Amino acid sequence: xxxxxxxxxxxxxxxxxxxxxxxxxxxxxxxxxxxxxxxxxxxxxxxxxxxxxxxxxxxxxxxxxxxxxxxxxxxxxxxxxxxxxxxxxxxxxxxxxxxxxxxxxxxxxxxxxxxxxxxxxxxxxxxxxxxxxxxxxxxxxxxxxxxxxxxxxxxxxxxxxxxxxxxxxxxxxxxxxxxxxxxxxxxxxxxxxxxxxxxxxxxxxxxxxxxxxxxxxxxxxxxxxxxxxxxxxxxxxxxxxxxxxxxxxxxxxxxxxxxxxxxxxxxxxxxxxxxxxxxxxxxxxxxxxxxxxxxxxxxxxxxxxxxxxxxxxxxxxxxxxxxxxxxxxxxxxxxxxxxxxxxxxxxxxxxxxxxxxxxxxxxxx
Amino acid sequence: xxxxxxxxxxxxxxxxxxxxxxxxxxxxxxxxxxxxxxxxxxxxxxxxxxxxxxxxxxxxxxxxxxxxxxxxxxxxxxxxxxxxxxxxxxxxxxxxxxxxxxxxxxxxxxxxxxxxxxxxxxxxxxxxxxxxxxxxxxxxxxxxxxxxxxxxxxxxxxxxxxxxxxxxxxxxxxxxxxxxxxxxxxxxxxxxxxxxxxxxxxxxxxxxxxxxxxxxxxxxxxxxxxxxxxxxxxxxxxxxxxxxxxxxxxxxxxxxxxxxxxxxxxxxxxxxxxxxxxxxxxxxxxxxxxxxxxxxxxxxxxxxxxxxxxxxxxxxxxxxxxxxxxxxxxxxxxxxxxxxxxxxxxxxxxxxxxxxxxxxxxxxxxxxxxxxxxxxxxxxxxxxx
Numbered sequence: 001x002x003x004x005x006x007x008x009x010x011x012x013x014x015x016x017x018x019x020x021x022x023x024x025x026x027x028x029x030x031x032x033x034x035x036x037x038x039x040x041x042x043x044x045x046x047x048x049x050x051x052x053x054x055x056x057x058x059x060x061x062x063x064x065x066x067x068x069x070x071x072x073x074x075x076x077x078x079x080x081x082x083x084x085x086x087x088x089x090x091x092x093x094x095x096x097x098x099x100x101x102x103x104x105x106x107x108x109x110x111x112x113x114x115x116x117x118x119x120x121x122x123x124x125x126x127x128x129x130x131x132x133x134x135x136x137x138x139x140x141x142x143x144x145x146x147x148x149x150x151x152x153x154x155x156x157x158x159x160x161x162x163x164x165x166x167x168x169x170x171x172x173x174x175x176x177x178x179x180x181x182x183x184x185x186x187x188x189x190x191x192x193x194x195x196x197x198x199x200x201x202x203x204x205x206x207x208x209x210x211x212x213x214x215x216x217x218x219x220x221x222x223x224x225x226x227x228x229x230x231x232x233x234x235x236x237x238x239x240x241x242x243x244x245x246x247x248x249x250x251x252x253x254x255x256x257x258x259x260x261x262x263x264x265x266x267x268x269x270x271x272x273x274x275x276x277x278x279x280x281x282x283x284x285x286x287x288x289x290x291x292x293x294x295x296x297x298x299x300x301x302x303x304x305x306x307x308x309x310x311x312x313x314x315x316x317x318x319x320x321x322x323x324x325x326x327x328x329x330x331x332x333x334x335x336x337x338x339x340x341x342x343x344x345x346x347x348x349x350x351x352x353x354x355x356x357x358x359x360x361x362x363x364x365x
Numbered sequence: 366x367x368x369x370x371x372x373x374x375x376x377x378x379x380x381x382x383x384x385x386x387x388x389x390x391x392x393x394x395x396x397x398x399x400x401x402x403x404x405x406x407x408x409x410x411x412x413x414x415x416x417x418x419x420x421x422x423x424x425x426x427x428x429x430x431x432x433x434x435x436x437x438x439x440x441x442x443x444x445x446x447x448x449x450x451x452x453x454x455x456x457x458x459x460x461x462x463x464x465x466x467x468x469x470x471x472x473x474x475x476x477x478x479x480x481x482x483x484x485x486x487x488x489x490x491x492x493x494x495x496x497x498x499x500x501x502x503x504x505x506x507x508x509x510x511x512x513x514x515x516x517x518x519x520x521x522x523x524x525x526x527x528x529x530x531x532x533x534x535x536x537x538x539x540x541x542x543x544x545x546x547x548x549x550x551x552x553x554x555x556x557x558x559x560x561x562x563x564x565x566x567x568x569x570x571x572x573x574x575x576x577x578x579x580x581x582x583x584x585x586x587x588x589x590x591x592x593x594x595x596x597x598x599x600x601x602x603x604x605x606x607x608x609x610x611x612x613x614x615x616x617x618x619x620x621x622x623x624x625x626x627x628x629x630x631x632x633x634x635x636x637x638x639x640x641x642x643x644x645x646x647x648x649x650x651x652x653x654x655x656x657x658x659x660x661x662x663x664x665x666x667x668x669x670x671x672x673x674x675x676x677x678x679x680x681x682x683x684x685x686x687x688x689x690x691x692x693x694x695x696x697x698x699x700x701x702x703x704x705x706x707x708x709x710x711x712x713x714x715x716x717x718x719x720x721x722x723x724x725x726x727x728x729x730x731x732x733x734x735x736x737x738x739x740x741x742x743x744x745x746x747x748x749x750x
Contacts (some may be wrong), residue, residue, distance in 0.1 A: 007500060009500050009501070009504075010500075015582060016578055016579060016582060017578075017579040017580070031504075031663055031664070118659065119579060120579050121579075121659035121660060122570065122571070122573065122577060122579060122580075122658075122659045122660025123570075123657070123658060123659035123660070124400070124404070124570075124655070124656065125403060125404050125656050125657065128404040128405060128406060129404070129405070132405060189659065191723070192658070192659060193713070193714065194571055194658055194659050194660075194661055195659050196723075197661070197662075197665055198659060198660075198661070198662055198665075226729050226734055228731075228734070230731075231731045231734045231735055232734065232735075234735075239735070241731070242730070242731060242732065243730075243731050244728035244729060244730050244731065245728070245729045245730075245731060245734055246726050246727070246728055246729075247726070247727055247728070247729055248725055248726055249725040249726075249727075250725060254725070255725055255726065258725075258726050259726060262726055262728065266728075345662055345663070345664065346504070346580065346581075347574075347577070347580045347660075347662045347663060348662070350579050350580050
């Protein structure tokens with residue numbers, strides 16, 4: 001330390017492993033991180049403000065673009081909020097389809113995380129395996145919703161269209177494929193000695209610290225806190241399904257990684273149950289195209305692939321909301337980054353950042 | 366020196382340059398195809414038959430690209446660095462034989478020459494890092510210096526083991542000595558040390574720390590573009606090929622056929638082909654490793670080098686010395702070496718991760734969690750050892 005000065009390095013916004021346009025300023029002494037400072041706002045589009053000048057039905061598309069990896073989960077959060085303030089009963093069939101698609105979307109999102117995390121760790125094969133699996137889900141989405149990413153499928157009061165005729169056949173195929181794919185991915189890297197050495201004990205955060213920072217989702221569960229909105233504050237019809245919540249022990253990078261791998265397996269269980277008991281019937285409640293919810297405010301929490309995605313909606317009785325506030329899980333999880341990075345190596349910074357699974361579209365909104 | 370001698374030297378250099386460049390082009394294509402195969406993709410398919418001309422297209426693209434000079438760059442060092450990396454990589458080929466007599470200049474101290482020259486390439490990487498005036502590049506350059514210098518020791522020690530067995534520093538002589546038994550069978554431990562440290566010397570997965578894209582954004586090469594970048598690239602692949610050929614020459618019996626009925630030109634050609642076949646097997650192994658493993662962290666790399674490979678390489682030399690001095694039959698060395706290799710792999714496999722608890726994820730059923738109404742249970746996690 002004699003006479004040496006800490007080197008300030010800008011990691012991002014053009015760094016290849018910042019998962020979007022995110023800037024992390026770090027001060028390093030050799031390879032050790034002394035201090036770090038996240039800078040956000042490079043992807044700020046003012047979505048929340050734009051919501052105030054759009055009709056309710058149009059806002060769904062804006063939510064698509066917030067968490068652009070878990071689109072359907074975002075859509076669901078807003079639709080649930082609007083339905084709650086309008087007191088609409090969504091038909092059974094629509095609820096089931098929503099759950100099926102949201103869980104598929106969760107798997108797709110976690111698959112992307114898995115692949116990119118391998119890339120962060122320096123292994124180049126996992127991402128291609130992950131994309132192979134994700135592609136199957138995207139193709140299924142395309143046949144159901146008409147779009148591969150920005151679906152605009154979950155609508156206020158239900159869903160856009162009924163499932164295509166060959167859905168039952170295709171979902172079975174996709175699930176079979178996914179089951180094998182997840183095991184293959186798991187075998188590829190999860191228990192690799194080098195991967196373990198890189199991720200075990202790196203970026204640990206205790207459960208109480210995580211709660212203090214407002215960390216939610218897989219990142220919180222990895223720290224040993226059994227908290228899943230689908231169960232603890234159930235929404236839609238999640239209380240009807242039987243599945244497990246994977247919970248970690250140390251809250252290090254490996255726990256955060258593997259919680260997500262296990263979650264993919266659990267999501268498949270949910271989908272299978274939902275497909276088995278998929279009822280016939282309407283797909284949408286009778287809701288006018290331009291909705292005018294009564295005056296009031298609601299707060300709805302959902303479990304997006306990244307954590308607690310909550311929407312606070314204030315209506316003034318017109319056809320446009322007075323205020324839409326999104327509690328984005330990525331944004332809250334990002335706050336814990338500084339603590340996790342404390343004393344880590346520069347190479348770990350990449351892995352820690354990756355293990356939070358940030359989506360910058362959601363952080364900046 | 367007469368004019369004709371100068372011409373012969375020049376001709377040799379040109380032929381060497383051309384053939385090595387050709388090999389590099391082939392290697393880039395082979396690597397892309399091999400990785401594609403591992404990753405369930407097609408690889409290049411568009412340019413030429415099955416994309417065979419892709420390397421040519423890449424080379425043309427690189428040459429025609431703009432060469433960028435960063436404003437704050439140290440000009441002289443910045444432009445010299447690619448040459449400082451390339452020249453040693455090329456010079457090594459002066460004394461590497463591909464068959465009996467097929468060599469630019471067979472030196473009696475060939476291996477010493479190779480070892481001495483190969484160390485030089487570190488200089489170029491540090492120069493590139495410093496000259497780029499980029500913090501990532503500096504970090505990459507320093508990483509390269511630390512990594513390459515540490516792994517130089519086991520690398521040279523492994524070569525020394527072979528030299529002791531062959532009683533010669535002449536590569537042709539080393540190959541001749543392996544006519545009956547390749548040294549890989551005598552010193553499996555030596556082969557392991559050599560290949561591992563060679564991977565680190567090359568900066569290839571899992572030791573591609575100094576140019577890790579996800580960490581230091583390409584390290585020393587981050588600011589380079591166009592032709593200068595392609596020279597680094599050329600040197601890297603050339604080194605890969607060199608290491609593969611060296612592995613074959615030192616450990617896998619070189620070009621020597623078990624039975625060779627022919628002589629003259631046919632003998633030489635067949636020998637060279639045999640050598641290249643073995644080399645491509647080693648190269649395939651290197652590609653395979655690249656497609657499979659993640660990257661180590663710099664401190665883990667150093668620990669592995671100094672605590673594992675350096676002691677092992679000393680042990681290797683010690684065993685060889687004892688066996689040779691007391692004229693103990695060589696199969697004893699094989700057994701000893703094999704035992705230590707298995708022990709080393711065992712230690713790497715288990716001891717390195719014994720402190721790590723593997724099953725840290727437990728499943729809580731939704732039913733159980735639903736029954737605990739109200740505030741979710743808080744269990745604080747501790748830090749692992």
